[in-house]
Amino acid sequence: MTEFVVKPGVKNIQNKGEKLITTHCCYCGMQCGMHIRVNEKSGKVVGVEPRYDWPVTLGKMCPKGVTAYQTVDHEERIKTPLIKKNGKFVESTWEEALDLIEKNFKRLQNEHGKDALSVFGGVSMTNEKCYLVGKYARVGLGTRYVDYNGRFCMSSAAGGFMKTLGIDRGSTLPWPEIEHTDCFFMAGSNTAECHPTSIQWLWKARDKGAKMIVADPRETPTARIADVHLDLRSGTDSALANGIMHLLVREGYVDETYVNERCNNYEELKASVAKFTPEYTSEITGVAVEKIIKAAHIYGQSPRSVVMFARGVEQQKKGVDNVSLYTSMALLRGQVGKFASGVATFTGQGNGQGGREHGQKADALPGYRKIDNPEHVKYVSSVWGIDPSEMPKAGVSAYEMFDEIQAGRIKAMHVICSNPAVSAPNNNYIWDGFNKLDFMVVSDFFLSETAEFADVVLPAATWAEDEGTTTNLEGRVIRIRKVKDPIGESKPDWEIINLIAERMGKGKYFGYKNVPEIFEEFRLASKGGKADYYGITYDRIEKEDGVFWPCPSEDHPGTPTMFIDKFGTPDGKANLAAVEWEEPGEVSDIEYPHTLTTGRVVFHYLSGTQTRRTKFLMEQCPEPYVEMHPELSTRYNIQDGDNVLLTTRRGSMTVKARLTKAIRADHVFIPYHWGKELSVNQLTNPALDPTSRMPEFKVCAVNLKKVN
Amino acid sequence: MKKVMYLEFERCIGCRSCQAACRECGGHDAKERNYVEYIDFFESRQTFPMMCMQCKDPACARVCPANAIQITEEGVVLSAMEEKCIGCRNCTFGCPFGIPKFDFEENKMYKCDMCYDRTKHDIAPMCASVCPSDAIRFIDHEEMMELRRKRTQMNLIEGKKPSENDKWQYVPEFFGVYSD
Numbered sequence: 001m002t003e004f005v006v007k008p009g010v011k012n013i014q015n016k017g018e019k020l021i022t023t024h025c026c027y028c029g030m031q032c033g034m035h036i037r038v039n040e041k042s043g044k045v046v047g048v049e050p051r052y053d054w055p056v057t058l059g060k061m062c063p064k065g066v067t068a069y070q071t072v073d074h075e076e077r078i079k080t081p082l083i084k085k086n087g088k089f090v091e092s093t094w095e096e097a098l099d100l101i102e103k104n105f106k107r108l109q110n111e112h113g114k115d116a117l118s119v120f121g122g123v124s125m126t127n128e129k130c131y132l133v134g135k136y137a138r139v140g141l142g143t144r145y146v147d148y149n150g151r152f153c154m155s156s157a158a159g160g161f162m163k164t165l166g167i168d169r170g171s172t173l174p175w176p177e178i179e180h181t182d183c184f185f186m187a188g189s190n191t192a193e194c195h196p197t198s199i200q201w202l203w204k205a206r207d208k209g210a211k212m213i214v215a216d217p218r219e220t221p222t223a224r225i226a227d228v229h230l231d232l233r234s235g236t237d238s239a240l241a242n243g244i245m246h247l248l249v250r251e252g253y254v255d256e257t258y259v260n261e262r263c264n265n266y267e268e269l270k271a272s273v274a275k276f277t278p279e280y281t282s283e284i285t286g287v288a289v290e291k292i293i294k295a296a297h298i299y300g301q302s303p304r305s306v307v308m309f310a311r312g313v314e315q316q317k318k319g320v321d322n323v324s325l326y327t328s329m330a331l332l333r334g335q336v337g338k339f340a341s342g343v344a345t346f347t348g349q350g351n352g353q354g355g356r357e358h359g360q361k362a363d364a365l366p367g368y369r370k371i372d373n374p375e376h377v378k379y380v381s382s383v384w385g386i387d388p389s390e391m392p393k394a395g396v397s398a399y400e401m402f403d404e405i406q407a408g409r410i411k412a413m414h415v416i417c418s419n420p421a422v423s424a425p426n427n428n429y430i431w432d433g434f435n436k437l438d439f440m441v442v443s444d445f446f447l448s449e450t451a452e453f454a455d456v457v458l459p460a461a462t463w464a465e466d467e468g469t470t471t472n473l474e475g476r477v478i479r480i481r482k483v484k485d486p487i488g489e490s491k492p493d494w495e496i497i498n499l500i501a502e503r504m505g506k507g508k509y510f511g512y513k514n515v516p517e518i519f520e521e522f523r524l525a526s527k528g529g530k531a532d533y534y535g536i537t538y539d540r541i542e543k544e545d546g547v548f549w550p551c552p553s554e555d556h557p558g559t560p561t562m563f564i565d566k567f568g569t570p571d572g573k574a575n576l577a578a579v580e581w582e583e584p585g586e587v588s589d590i591e592y593p594h595t596l597t598t599g600r601v602v603f604h605y606l607s608g609t610q611t612r613r614t615k616f617l618m619e620q621c622p623e624p625y626v627e628m629h630p631e632l633s634t635r636y637n638i639q640d641g642d643n644v645l646l647t648t649r650r651g652s653m654t655v656k657a658r659l660t661k662a663i664r665a666d667h668v669f670i671p672y673h674w675g676k677e678l679s680v681n682q683l684t685n686p687a688l689d690p691t692s693r694m695p696e697f698k699v700c701a702v703n704l705k706k707v708n
Numbered sequence: 709m710k711k712v713m714y715l716e717f718e719r720c721i722g723c724r725s726c727q728a729a730c731r732e733c734g735g736h737d738a739k740e741r742n743y744v745e746y747i748d749f750f751e752s753r754q755t756f757p758m759m760c761m762q763c764k765d766p767a768c769a770r771v772c773p774a775n776a777i778q779i780t781e782e783g784v785v786l787s788a789m790e791e792k793c794i795g796c797r798n799c800t801f802g803c804p805f806g807i808p809k810f811d812f813e814e815n816k817m818y819k820c821d822m823c824y825d826r827t828k829h830d831i832a833p834m835c836a837s838v839c840p841s842d843a844i845r846f847i848d849h850e851e852m853m854e855l856r857r858k859r860t861q862m863n864l865i866e867g868k869k870p871s872e873n874d875k876w877q878y879v880p881e882f883f884g885v886y887s888d
Contacts, residue, residue, distance in 0.1 A: 011831050015734065047732050050837040061838040063728040192721035196840040203719055203841055209862070221721040221753045602723045616728050630750070662753050 003481060004035065005542060007053040017041060020049055023481045025065040026124065026463035027605045029170070029347030029473035030197050032057040032065050036464060036483045043484050045072045045464060055545050056175050056472065062196035064605055067617060071462060071610045072484070077445055078459040079488025089447075089457065094489065094499070097456050102503040104439040104455075105141065108411045114392070118145035118401055118410045122417030123153070123355025124606070126468025126480055127533075128518040129493045130351060131366055131525065133416055134359030137392075139384055139509045140501035144392035145410055148360040149418040151398035151694055152425075154352050155361075156314035157345040159692035160323020164575050165336070165343075166568025167530050167550075168368070169475040170353050172342035173306070174548070174560040179204035180340035183211045183302030185244075185295075187237060187326055188312015188698070192221035193602040195346050195473070211302065213295045215240055215287075216312060217597060218627070218669055219662035228295040231664055232285040234597045235584030235699035237313045241325035242581060243281025244296050246273040248332050253300030255334025259576075262567070263331055268578035276581075284581060286664070305335055310346040311599070315697040317585040317687040324577035331574050337563035347473035349606070350463075354471030357531035358522065362395035366522065367529020376529075383525045385509060397693030399424060399686055402433040412439040414500075416493055417460070421449035422607035422675040425684040425695040426650050443496055448609040449675035459490035466492040467515050469541065475562075476546035477536050494518060527552070530568060584699040585687025588666075592648060592701035594632070598672045598680050599698075608673035624674050625658040628704075629665040633657060638706050645705040646670070651682035654707060668702065713822065713836060714852045715757060719843040720744065722755030726835035726844055733823045733834045741809060741820040742835055757844055759835065760785060760807045760820035768819070771802035776817075784824055788817040 005022040006012060012035065014020060020035040033054025037047040048069050050059035081097035082089040108116040119141065121133040130148075137146035150158075154170075161168040178184075178201045192199050199222075206212065206225070214226035215237070223229045232240050248254055249270055259266050278289045285292075299305060307330040313322040327336075327343050335341040347353050358366040359380070366383075369376035371394045381388040396404060398420070404410040406429075413434075424430045434440060434453035442454040451457045464483040471477050486492065491499075494512060501510040512518050516538065527534035535551035535558070548558040566572035588595055603621040604611040611617045626644050638644055640659045645652060646668070655670060655678070663669060670680040685700040722744060730740035742759040766785045769777035776792035777799060779785050788799065795815035799808045808819040823833035831837075832846035839845070847855075 011829065013734070013826055013829070013831055050832075050834075052837070059837050060840045061725060061729070062723050062840055063725045066725055066728040066732060066838055192841070193723070196721060196723045196725065199721055199841045207858075207862075219752065221755075224753055225718070602721075616731065620724055658749075660749055660753070661751055 002542065010053045012049050012052070018046065021481050021483045022051060023464070023483065024470065024478055025061065025068050026350055027064050027068060028195055028350060029352050030057060030195050031350060031470055031472035031478055032061050032197050033059070034061060034065065036069055038483055045069045045483060056474065056476070057197045058200065060197040060200055063603060063617060063620070064611055065197075067614045069464070070614050072464045073487065074446075074613055076447070076613055077487050077490070078447060078457060079490060080459060081489070082457040084455050097458060098499055098503055100456055101441055101500060105412060105504060108438060112411055114142045115144050115409065116411040117141045117143045118404070118413045119143070120398065120401065120413055120415040120418055120420060121146065121148035121360040123148060123150050123349045123351045123360070125351060125355070125417045125463070125493060126466070126470055127351060127354040127358060127477070128468040128515055128522060129417070130355035130360050131358040131522040132494050132497050132518060134366070135384060135509070136497045136501060139386055140497065140504055140506045142390070142392065144395040145401060145404065146360065146395055147362040147398040147401060148355065149398060149420065149423060150349070150352060150356045150361070151692070152315070152423055152697070153311070153348045154314060154345065154356065155692040156316070156319025156689055156694045157323050158356055159320035159689070160327060163320065164324050164327045164331070164577060165563060166574070167562065169549070169562055170347050171344035171474045172336055172562040173340065173344065174476070175201060175474050177340045178202070178306060179208070181205050181210055181304050181306050183213070183299055183305040185213045185299050185305060185307045185329065186222065187215040187240070187307075187309040188314070189308055189310035189346050190216065190218070190220040190222055190312075190599060191310070191346060194310065194348065194600050196602060198346070211298045213299060217664045217667045224662070227298060228291055230285070230287045230291055230295055232287050233664070234595050234667060235316055236285040237316070237322040238318055238325055238579055239276065239281055239284040239581040240287065241322065241329055242273045242276040242579075243278060243285070243292055244299065245269065245325070245329055245332060246276040246281070247278065247293065247296035248300050248329070249273060251296065251300055253296075254332045258334030259332060263574045263576050264571070265576040265578055269328060269576040272578035272580065300333070304339070304341040305330070305333060306341055307335075307343045308346065311348060312698055314345070315694060316699060317689055317696045318582055319689045319694050320691040321577065321579040325579055328576045331576055336574065337561065337565075339561070342562075344473075351470040353473060353475060354469070354477070357471070358526065362397055367526035367533070368531040369529050379528065380525060383521065397688070399688060399695055400693065402430055405433040405436055411437065413437055414441040414443070415450055415454075416443045419448040419450045419607035419609050421453065422679050422681065423672070425681050425686040425697055427679050427682040428651050429686070443493055444609070445490060446609050446613060448607065458496050459488065460496065461486040461490050461492040465490070469519065469538075471549065472546070475548050477533065477541060477549060478546040479538060479541045585696050586649070586685050586699065586701045588701040592703045594702050594704065595667045596646065596648065596683060596700050596702035597667055597669050597698050598684060599669060600673070601671045604671065604673035606673070607675065612673065624655050624671050624678050624680060626655045627658050627660060627663055627669040629661060629663050630659050631665040632668070633659055636704055636706050638704075643707045645707045646683060646702050647705070648683040648685070648700050648702050650685070653677060653680065653682055668704070672697070710849060711827070711830070711846050712849050712852055713759070713833070714845045714847055714855070716843050716845075717756040718754070719841045720755045720757050721841045722746070722753060723840060725838045725840060726757055729834035729838040734825050737818075739809070739811070739818060741818060757835075758805065758807070759844075760822070761805055762822060767802040767804060768799035768808050771798040773798065780824065782828070784822050784827070785819070786821050786824070787819050790816060793817055
């Protein structure tokens with residue numbers, strides 16, 4: 001397999017004594033193309049070179065991408081297994097660590113039953129590994145309790161798409177097409193900071209005159225350039241979407257032919273949006289009537305439009321409803337399944353798309369199959385070589401696993417590629433849960449905040465030390481190449497899973513020798529499912545610049561544009577959403593008078609385990625802060641840089657104030673990339689969406705106090 | 709080298725990727741030589757990138773008492789030569805754009821060299837290569853002139869027409885850095 005892939009005529013700098021290896025970034029769903037520079041003699045990673053010919057990003061990288069390579073040979077890497085003795089981690093051998101894991105896992109399962117164990121996965125790793133996590137929990141350990149950090153990230157998008165379109169593929173169109181789009185309606189997405197390399201496509205469209213409508217309580221770098229900035233209150237998205245649809249119906253902007261032929265529920269939708277007049281919508285959302293009307297006219301008149309959203313609308317108690325409503329906006333205009341138009345969510349994690357399709361979810365099996373469907377269980381069991389009766393039932397969602405710990409049903413947890421000690425809401429409850437566990441294993445390559453709670457830490461390999469595939473935010477399956485061998489005694493997650501499964505007496509179901517072997521099995525496991533990867537091979541990915549799923553056979557071209565003829569629902573028609581507006585889980589009152597919302601900054605990724613160890617990124621943004629409008633700060637006599645104590649019903653924290661007029665005066669914002677006393681998730685509200693079980697990170701009531 | 713660096717300030721999203729990338733260029737000693745700054749964070753999140761203009765007759769070189777700042781045949785103004793630089797910092801004060809940086813530990817000046825190692829092979833400098841918003845580009849002179857005319861034309865499409873009083877508002881809001 002070729003390591004350095006470049007199209008004819010594209011020039012790159014190749015220093016003497018160095019080789020370039022073509023791969024993708026380890027961070028967000030953009031999965032920017034890059035070449036990693038490796039010293040041929042020492043085998044060390046020494047730098048990065050732009051991959052100008054990768055069609056999605058054209059060599060562009062954000063500061064995280066440019067510095068991503070620095071985590072590979074980082075001095076803080078964990079190089080041997082660590083065992084906690086008397087509260088302190090001691091370096092140990094793999095044998096010792098595995099002995100301890102085997103002893104405890106078996107003991108707990110004997111004493112408390114199979115489901116005493118649990119697995120907490122993540123999606124910042126390859127499809128091959130994500131697929132294995134589900135199999136590891138269900139076959140290797142035989143427990144029903146498996147879930148993953150995608151519950152905090154995109155499960156509402158998945159739930160909303162499933163409801164309306166029948167298939168959850170993050171983007172219904174390939175990204176490079178959006179330069180031909182006439183109008184973007186972006187809700188709850190700070191694209192410029194969270195997916196910076198997508199901006200080039202938006203800017204190209206704007207050069208041609210495209211319009212942008214951005215709904216966000218903050219004037220983000222994306223909202224700054226919008227034609228209309230709908231500065232709504234956090235948690236009022238469903239009212240806004242209903243309000244816009246009210247106008248689409250009233251002003252005759254609905255594509256009646258498309259809706260009649262391809263959608264259900266139009267009459268119900270019309271009835272439910274009837275009362276959302278601009279005045280009523282404005283009252284709920286806090287957006288000026290004129291802005292709502294202007295946005296609806298721009299959006300309604302655009303021949304080609306894309307509705308885009310991200311965590312802002314998804315991380316809410318009504319996340320699935322929000323996604324369904326925004327998707328319905330695109331359907332009303334007849335946009336889904338056409339050129340340069342449709343609906344898209346910005347996937348936050350590197351393999352957020354692929355990782356959620358292949359059975360890491362409590363209720364899902366590979367290929368987007370469902371564990372409560374006997375046919376699906378039968379098929380996957382046949383691929384895994386087990387009896388369908390051995391397949392555990394559905395488990396519970398990520399946050400609810402901590403309820404199970406508190407209830408004493410889960411006794412042990414294996415956390416793989418995730419850091420819930422920072423990223424889960426209501427941190428105090430999570431930390432308490434970790435302390436209650438009888439036994440805890442963490443696989444990671446840095447000692448994360450979660451790993452500090454563990455009894456055993458297993459040194460995992462980074463993305464550059466293993467190969468595989470990921471699925472980017474478009475639904476394009478791409479290739480991650482191995483750049484170097486794992487540092488010290490660290491091992492890729494799939495090898496770790498092999499070893500533990502063997503200790504648990506399930507070696508015959510695992511025992512993989514290499515990654516392609518897992519990929520072959522995984523292709524087969526996804527075959528015939530909604531997310532069908534069967535036709536995708538490593539060779540095709542290389543030749544075709546990635547392959548879009550669904551791709552049922554090797555002669556199938558893949559599916560860059562979804563839903564051209566029909567939707568993924570049983571009757572082939574999309575289901576328009578008719579949803580009432582409802583308050584978020586927590587509303588501000590006299591005691592907690594303001595709204596707290598959280599999000600990312602461009603310099604950090606998720607819980608910051610990697611980016612907080614990168615020098616350049618820490619120089620730019622070393623600590624969290626609370627962003628607030630001067631109009632609000634002046635009421636508390638808070639100056640720029642003053643310490644502010646923020647308290648919610650769940651916890652409190654002190655951070656420095658950062659004043660700007662680019663935020664609503666009744667909201668404050670704190671980025672969430674830090675742990676322990678700097679973690680804003682001590683404050684956030686774990687109100688879960690009824691369908692997706694996603695917590696409401698984006699809205700909670702808070703009070704402020706200046707402290708010295 | 710027929711290409712120019714082309715900046716379009718209002719595209720900047722403030723990600724500072726150009727600075728991270730600047731550190732990656734061979735010979736840059738992991739120190740960035742460009743700037744990204746907020747116009748006024750109190751008011752808005754608008755940022756802008758700033759880098760060396762590669763002047764035809766650079767003030768930094770003119771005021772250097774040691775003649776340490778060399779200009780390549782293509783017109784790229786280099787960092788002060790290590791063996792010549794006396795660390796007087798005249799260049800940092802002389803430059804009208806505030807570009808040259810001073811390393812107080814090594815007692816010498818350093819600045820943008822347009823990634824000379826790359827641009828001499830006609831490969832874009834690191835900052836322009838990675839800039840996610842195309843606020844910094846490395847393009848042909850002709851392409852730049854086209855882009856400038858296009859901006860005015862876009863204004864006309866949007867129904868604005870310049871008059872004698874406000875024609876300055878139609879001047880493209882960006883400029884190119886010539887190296888040739």
